[in-house]
Amino acid sequence: MRSLALAARQLREAGFRQMKASSLKGKHVQALLNRWQGEGLSSGTIKNRLSHLRWWAEKIGKAGILPADNTQLGVAERRYVTNDSKARELGSGIDRVTDAHVHMSLQLQAAFGLRREEAIKVSDPRSTSTS
Numbered sequence: 001m002r003s004l005a006l007a008a009r010q011l012r013e014a015g016f017r018q019m020k021a022s023s024l025k026g027k028h029v030q031a032l033l034n035r036w037q038g039e040g041l042s043s044g045t046i047k048n049r050l051s052h053l054r055w056w057a058e059k060i061g062k063a064g065i066l067p068a069d070n071t072q073l074g075v076a077e078r079r080y081v082t083n084d085s086k087a088r089e090l091g092s093g094i095d096r097v098t099d100a101h102v103h104m105s106l107q108l109q110a111a112f113g114l115r116r117e118e119a120i121k122v123s124d125p126r127s128t129s130t131s
Contacts (some may be wrong), residue, residue, distance in 0.1 A: 003052040007032055023031045029053060029066055033073060043076040050075070 011019060014031045032053070036046050047070055054066050054089055067073060097103045101120075108119040 003049055004056055007049065007053065007056075010035055021056075022061060024053075024057055024060060024065065026065045029073075033075075037074075042078075044078045046051065046070075046075050 008019070010032060011028055014035065014076075015022070016028060016031070019028070029050075033046070036049060045100070050066065050070060054063070057063050057065055071077075090106060094103065094106050094110075097106060104117040105116070106120075108114050108122055109116065112119075114122070
C-alpha cells in the first residue's frame, strides 16, 4: 500500500493531476521508471516497485501495459551480495579473552561457524531460546 501511495504521489508531482485509480497507462509507468532510475535506486528496489504496479494494473484490468520481463523496460539485473567469505580468523587473540562465556562463544563461532547470537545462546546457560 505504501509503495502504491508513493507512486500516486510521484505521479502527481510529475504533473498527472486528474488521475483515478483506473487511469494507469504506459506513459505513467514510464514516468515513474524514469524518476526511479534518475534517483539512482537499486535495480532490486525498482523491480519491487514494478511488481506493485503490475498488481495494480492487473486489478484494474490493464495487465498488458507492463511487460512481464523487466529487461524490456531497461531495468538491470539485481546485483547480489558477493560470494566472498566475510569470515575473520581469530588467531592468537582468543587467548587474551578473560571472560569464560565470551571465550566459549568465540570458540563455538570458530569451530561450528555459528553467528554471534547463536554462539552466545549455546555458551550461556542463562540465555533462553524463543525459537
